[in-house]
Amino acid sequence: MTERSPMLPPERTRTLILASALLRGAVAAGLGLGSLAVLVTVLWISSPYPDSGPGGALRTAAGIWLLAHGAELLRPDTLSGVPAPVGVVPLLLVAGPVWLAHRAARDAAEPDEGGRRPSQAGVFCAVTAGYLLVVAGAAAYARGGSLRVVPETLAFPVALVVAGAAAAGVWTAAGRPFGPLPSWAPLVFQEAMARTLFRDRAATACRAAATGAAVLLGGGALVVAVALGRNAAAAQESFLVLSGDWSGRTAVLLLAVALVPNAALWGAAYGLGPGFALGTGATATPLGLSGTQAVPDFPLLAAVPAPGPATPLNWAACAVPLVAALAVAWCVLRRAAPADGPRARAWSPREAALTTGLAALGCGALMALLTAAAGGPLGTGALGAFGPVGWLAGPAALAWTAIVGVPAALLVRVWRLREPGWAWRRDVPEEDGKKDGKKDGKKTEEAGRKEEAGKKKGRRGKKADPVEPKRTAASATPASAPAAAPSAPATSGPAAAPEEDAMGDEDDAGFEPYDFLPTDPWHEHGNDWHGKDLHAKDLHGNDWHGKDGREARWASLKQGSGGLMADFPAHIPAALRSDEPSAAPADTDGRSTRGAQGGPGAPGATP
Numbered sequence: 001m002t003e004r005s006p007m008l009p010p011e012r013t014r015t016l017i018l019a020s021a022l023l024r025g026a027v028a029a030g031l032g033l034g035s036l037a038v039l040v041t042v043l044w045i046s047s048p049y050p051d052s053g054p055g056g057a058l059r060t061a062a063g064i065w066l067l068a069h070g071a072e073l074l075r076p077d078t079l080s081g082v083p084a085p086v087g088v089v090p091l092l093l094v095a096g097p098v099w100l101a102h103r104a105a106r107d108a109a110e111p112d113e114g115g116r117r118p119s120q121a122g123v124f125c126a127v128t129a130g131y132l133l134v135v136a137g138a139a140a141y142a143r144g145g146s147l148r149v150v151p152e153t154l155a156f157p158v159a160l161v162v163a164g165a166a167a168a169g170v171w172t173a174a175g176r177p178f179g180p181l182p183s184w185a186p187l188v189f190q191e192a193m194a195r196t197l198f199r200d201r202a203a204t205a206c207r208a209a210a211t212g213a214a215v216l217l218g219g220g221a222l223v224v225a226v227a228l229g230r231n232a233a234a235a236q237e238s239f240l241v242l243s244g245d246w247s248g249r250t251a252v253l254l255l256a257v258a259l260v261p262n263a264a265l266w267g268a269a270y271g272l273g274p275g276f277a278l279g280t281g282a283t284a285t286p287l288g289l290s291g292t293q294a295v296p297d298f299p300l301l302a303a304v305p306a307p308g309p310a311t312p313l314n315w316a317a318c319a320v321p322l323v324a325a326l327a328v329a330w331c332v333l334r335r336a337a338p339a340d341g342p343r344a345r346a347w348s349p350r351e352a353a354l355t356t357g358l359a360a361l362g363c364g365a366l367m368a369l370l371t372a373a374a375g376g377p378l379g380t381g382a383l384g385a386f387g388p389v390g391w392l393a394g395p396a397a398l399a400w401t402a403i404v405g406v407p408a409a410l411l412v413r414v415w416r417l418r419e420p421g422w423a424w425r426r427d428v429p430e431e432d433g434k435k436d437g438k439k440d441g442k443k444t445e446e447a448g449r450k451e452e453a454g455k456k457k458g459r460r461g462k463k464a465d466p467v468e469p470k471r472t473a474a475s476a477t478p479a480s481a482p483a484a485a486p487s488a489p490a491t492s493g494p495a496a497a498p499e500e501d502a503m504g505d506e507d508d509a510g511f512e513p514y515d516f517l518p519t520d521p522w523h524e525h526g527n528d529w530h531g532k533d534l535h536a537k538d539l540h541g542n543d544w545h546g547k548d549g550r551e552a553r554w555a556s557l558k559q560g561s562g563g564l565m566a567d568f569p570a571h572i573p574a575a576l577r578s579d580e581p582s583a584a585p586a587d588t589d590g591r592s593t594r595g596a597q598g599g600p601g602a603p604g605a606t607p
Contacts, residue, residue, distance in 0.1 A: 017118045018126045021108035025130025025166070028104035032097045033138060036068075037061040039254075046247040052146075059145025062138040068093035069135070070157035070373065072150040080380075086147065087376025088386060090258035091265075094373075098165045101131055105169025120170050127166045132159060178203055200335070205355050208331035209362025212401050215327045216367060219320030220267030221260070227267075227303035235302035242297065256299050262387070263300050265374035268367070269388035271320035272396040276375065276388040278304060286314050294382035321397065325404035328363060332356045332409050337416045346417055349410055356409040360401035368394025 040061035044050055050057075063073055067089055074083040105127040111117040135158060139149045171177075178199045181190050192198045228235055239256075243249050266276045275285035279294030288309040295301050305314060332355050336347040347355070368390045375387020 014119070014122070017108075018122050021105075021118075021123045021126035022130040024104040024108045025101070025127035025132075026134055027130075028100040028127075029097075029131045029134035032068075032100050033062065033065045033134065035096065036065045036093075040064065043247055043251050046250075048245055048247070056145060059142045060147055062142040063145055063147030063149065064093070065097070066135065066138060066142065066149050066154075066158065067147075068097055069161050070094075071139075071153040072376070073147045074150060075147060077146060082380055083148075084379040084383075085150075085377045088259075088262065088378055089373055089376065090255065091261035091370075091374060092258040094161075098161065101127070101162055101165035102169040102172070104131070105166040106173045107169075109170045109173035120174065124163075124166050124170050127169070128159075128163050131162050131166070135159075135162070201351065201355050202358075204332060204335045205358040206362060208328045208356070208359035209366060211331045212324045212328040212359065212363035212397075212405075213366040213370070215324040216268040216272075216320060216363075216397065217261075217264050217370075219271060219323060220269070221264035223267035223271060223317050223320065224263045224300075224303050227305070228300075231302045235299040238297050238302055239299045252299070259300055262374040263303070265371050266388055267303075267317070268320060269371050269374075269393040269396075271317035272367075272393055272400060273318070273321075274389060274392035274396050277385045279382040280385050281382065286310055286317055288314075292382075296378065296383075321400035322404060324363070324397075325360075325401040326408055328359050328401050329356055329405040329409035329412060332359060332405075333412045333416070336409070337413045339416060343417065346413070349413065352409050352413050353406050356406045357402055360398055360405055363401050364394045364396075364398030367397040 037058055040057050041054070044054070044057035067073055067086070070089055073086040075086055076083045078084050105123060108127055109118060109120055109123045135154065139151070139154055142149055178193075181193050239249065239252060242252050269276050270284060270286065273285065275283050277283055278289075279292070282289065282291035282293035284293075284305055289305050289307045293304070293307070295304060332352060336352040336355065338345075370390075371388040371393040372390025375385075375389070377384050378386045
């Protein structure tokens with residue numbers, strides 16, 4: 001019903017849009033009230049001893065519905081004649097009205113078919129007004145019932161809860177934007193919200209605060225479950241004593257289920273340290289239960305610790321806020337220093353600590369609000385204070401998450417930014433990569449030498465695939481002339497093959513088959529680099545233009561690249577694939593054509 005808008009003409013004016021939003025708010029309130037009225041009426045019909053007629057049951061349903069919004073009720077029929085307050089709100093019942101108000105505002109704020117978006121402020125006011133009209137009618141109707149509403153609580157917190165749910169619905173329809181602030185906000189905050197970095201930090205802090213509160217709530221529920229398991233017999237006895245028929249037991253069971261979030265918050269407050277009050281004269285903390293408790297008979301209250309000093313099992317409840325603080329730190333570190341992100345994007349220690357502190361502050365504020373709603377008076381006298389105290393539980397949550405969370409966030413940041421974990425990053429300085437490369441190079445140096453020697457021995461019986469390697473700076477250096485020494489022999493052709501085999505593995509270990517050649521056409525000893533005697537031999541007698549020389553230079557390039565070069569063979573020209581290397585024709589000056597056209601510095605030279 002909340003998804004279907006009223007039948008309106010295609011031309012929607014501003015008045016019609018606001019009227020539709022007002023009707024949506026009233027429908028949302030009516031759905032929540034009607035659902036609870038149906039449940040109460042069914043229980044009244046099934047009861048063998050109804051105390052009043054259908055009017056009394058509906059007034060009770062209206063009172064319970066208002067209690068779900070945070071209103072305080074008065075129970076006039078007491079033995080003493082003094083009305084007794086009922087201020088403990090079953091938090092599970094709050095989910096229904098809040099969700100309906102949120103959904104109504106969200107649907108009303110969505111743009112129509114023409115693409116026009118209605119005024120957000122107008123939709124918010126209309127939905128809130130329509131909902132509060134039903135609230136006022138329900139409060140007037142419940143005045144003559146067994147549960148009356150305290151009029152002051154209709155403004156706070158009932159109106160505040162409805163307005164908050166409607167505002168969240170309008171914000172959701174707008175795409176959940178995080179800013180900008182309205183024009184009436186201070187200029188400093190508007191400028192801060194305009195910065196993307198600030199919004200990112202604020203969003204991270206809010207997310208971490210919600211995570212910490214959720215962990216505290218889950219840990220408190222675990223504490224209550226363990227306590228109920230230890231006192232299962234007392235809980236069962238209390239459940240059977242409260243009512244003897246199935247309709248009464250169903251009502252008790254439903255009330256216990258609605259109070260489960262309250263019990264979880266009680267357990268969280270117990271683990272935080274302040275504990276909760278069991279009347280005006282008793283307090284339960286991890287150190288023990290002191291004072292005279294006034295506990296009514298109810299199954300969930302069987303989890304209350306026994307009077308006296310605490311045991312190590314009671315102290316174990318303090319692990320709940322410890323885990324919550326670590327969860328807050330971990331949530332912040334996921335953005336401050338992500339494990340799969342570049343090192344340059346990591347936040348500074350000051351930013352990480354400040355964001356964790358803000359998350360701790362948000363977690364404390366959330367816990368103060370929730371624990372204040374989880375408790376309240378259940379009567380007069382000794383039952384005037386019942387449950388956790390918000391102004392104590394909130395600061396305790398702040399202290400735990402800040403004292404434990406901030407150092408934990410800084411330590412995890414340091415651990416994630418350590419050099420071994422970040423050495424492979426692209427933005428790490430080159431020196432770090434060289435240090436790590438040296439370690440790996442030392443381990444594989446001996447294996448590389450043996451592999452190179454084996455390749456040179458079995459080189460003559462292999463045929464390499466003609467794969468053209470990617471041109472690099474080294475390949476652009478001419479290879480038509482050797483890095484010759486004055487004592488290098490001036491032989492060429494196949495005669496160099498026996499000399500190479502005679503060199504042995506000893507010479508191969510220190511052999512550097514390729515080096516950059518000087519661009520000067522004359523050697524420092526006066527030898528002509530382009531002459532026919534020196535252009536085809538290196539200082540070890542290896543043929544530079546032969547198949548063996550090319551493979552040796554290519555293997556040296558692969559070894560010097562540190563593993564960056566792909567593992568494919570060197571390109572052997574078709575003229576060099578035969579056993580006899582092709583002779584280059586000589587020109588009239590006595591120099592070979594190869595040396596004249598492909599010498600050092602000549603364009604198009606290939607190694």
